[in-house]
Amino acid sequence: MNAPATRPRTSRSTTGGHEPTLEIDLAAVAANTRRFVRQARGEVMAVVKADGFGHGLHAMVRTALASGATWLGTTSITEALAVRATGVDAPVLSWLNPVDADVTTACRHRVDLAVPSENHLAAVVEAAAWSGYRARVHLQLDTGMARDGAAPDEWADLMTTARRAEIAGHITVVGVMGHLARADEPGHPANTTGLRVMLSGVGTAEQAGLRPSTRHLAATAATLTEPETHLDLVRIGAGLVGIDPSESTRLRSALRFTAPVVQVRRVPAETGIGYGHTHVTDRATNLALLPVGYADGLRRDASEGAWVLVAGRRCPVAGVISMDQVVVDLGDDPVQPGTEAVVFGPGDDGEPTVYDWAHWAGTIPHEIVTGIGHRIRRSIR
Incomplete structure (x- = not known):
C-alpha cells in the first residue's frame, strides 16, 4: 500500500501560516559568506555539515558558492555525496570517517578525504589500489585538541608512508x-601554539617530499x-549562518522561528503549570499555549529564564518546556489564538536570538540551530 502523499517541508512561502515555521534567510547567508571571502587571505571553504547547520544542505551549498566560497566541507562521506548530488563541481572534503568507510565511492565522486592516522591511510591506499582511483587526501594533524588528527609524535611516520x-x-x-581548540578566545596562547604545530607539520611534510597546495587551520572564529592562521584556506560553517563563536563580530542571523498561539486561558493566582508544577502563578494572568517543545529543539533546560515575543511583548516561559508544547505568560493582555509568537530571530524587532536560547540552556548557539526538529516547517526566503 502506498504511503499517503505529504506536503514538502521546505517551500518558498515567506509566511508561516498556522503552523510552527523556521524561516531561512538566504540573503543573510550570502552576506555572511561575502564578508568572509573579503576577510580571508586565501580561499573559503563553506562547511555545510549537519544539513548546512540546520539551514538546508542544498540551499546552503548553492548560496555559499554563488557568494564566493570555492570549497565545500562535510564530516562524513555520506554528507559529501549529498553535496555532490546537488550537481556542484567545487572541491568537497570529508574529514571524519571510520577506517572502513566507503573510500571507493568517495573517490568515484571526487570527494577529498582527511587522513588522521596510519590506519586510515592504509585503508585509503588499499581501496585506491583495488579500484584504480587515485585518492585526494588532506593529512590531518592534531594541533592541540587531542581529538581528531595524528599526534605530533606520529606525524613524521605518517608523512613518510604518505x-x-x-x-x-x-x-x-x-x-x-x-x-x-581555543579560537573563540582571541589571543589565547593555545592558538599561537596550534599555529606553530601546524607550520612545523607542514615543514615535516615537505621534508618527506610532499607538496601540499592547501594548508588549512582556521575556522570561523580564527x-x-x-589573521595569521588563515594560511591557504579557511573553513567557515557557523559564520555562514550568523554565529561568531568569539562574539567579536556581528554577523547576520539567517533564522527566524515562529509558532502560533493555539490556546489562551485565564487562570487565578496559585495555579500550577505543566509537569511538576515547577511554576506557580503569583497573580491572576493569561496563559498562551504554543505547539512546540524539546522535540522541536527548544531545550528543556532553558525553561527557567526563557521568553518569546508575542504581539511585541516579552512573554516568559511558564513551567517546564514539554516535548510538544510550551506555556508562556501573557500577563494582563490576552491575544487571540493564531497570533504569531516569535521564538527566536535576528533580534532586530526585540525578539530573542539563538544566543539568548544558548545562554538560557547553558550551551552554544551551534547546538540551538542544529537542534531544530524536522517536523518544523521550513520556509526559504
Whole structure:
C-alpha cells in the first residue's frame, strides 16, 4: 500500500501560516559568506555539515558558492555525496570517517578525504589500489585538541608512508589540515601554539617530499580574529549562518522561528503549570499555549529564564518546556489564538536570538540551530 502523499517541508512561502515555521534567510547567508571571502587571505571553504547547520544542505551549498566560497566541507562521506548530488563541481572534503568507510565511492565522486592516522591511510591506499582511483587526501594533524588528527609524535611516520603511497600512484596529498581548540578566545596562547604545530607539520611534510597546495587551520572564529592562521584556506560553517563563536563580530542571523498561539486561558493566582508544577502563578494572568517543545529543539533546560515575543511583548516561559508544547505568560493582555509568537530571530524587532536560547540552556548557539526538529516547517526566503 502506498504511503499517503505529504506536503514538502521546505517551500518558498515567506509566511508561516498556522503552523510552527523556521524561516531561512538566504540573503543573510550570502552576506555572511561575502564578508568572509573579503576577510580571508586565501580561499573559503563553506562547511555545510549537519544539513548546512540546520539551514538546508542544498540551499546552503548553492548560496555559499554563488557568494564566493570555492570549497565545500562535510564530516562524513555520506554528507559529501549529498553535496555532490546537488550537481556542484567545487572541491568537497570529508574529514571524519571510520577506517572502513566507503573510500571507493568517495573517490568515484571526487570527494577529498582527511587522513588522521596510519590506519586510515592504509585503508585509503588499499581501496585506491583495488579500484584504480587515485585518492585526494588532506593529512590531518592534531594541533592541540587531542581529538581528531595524528599526534605530533606520529606525524613524521605518517608523512613518510604518505609519500610512498603518492609515489606508488595511490594518493595525491592535496592538503594538510588542523583545528584550533581555543579560537573563540582571541589571543589565547593555545592558538599561537596550534599555529606553530601546524607550520612545523607542514615543514615535516615537505621534508618527506610532499607538496601540499592547501594548508588549512582556521575556522570561523580564527578567521575573524587571528589573521595569521588563515594560511591557504579557511573553513567557515557557523559564520555562514550568523554565529561568531568569539562574539567579536556581528554577523547576520539567517533564522527566524515562529509558532502560533493555539490556546489562551485565564487562570487565578496559585495555579500550577505543566509537569511538576515547577511554576506557580503569583497573580491572576493569561496563559498562551504554543505547539512546540524539546522535540522541536527548544531545550528543556532553558525553561527557567526563557521568553518569546508575542504581539511585541516579552512573554516568559511558564513551567517546564514539554516535548510538544510550551506555556508562556501573557500577563494582563490576552491575544487571540493564531497570533504569531516569535521564538527566536535576528533580534532586530526585540525578539530573542539563538544566543539568548544558548545562554538560557547553558550551551552554544551551534547546538540551538542544529537542534531544530524536522517536523518544523521550513520556509526559504
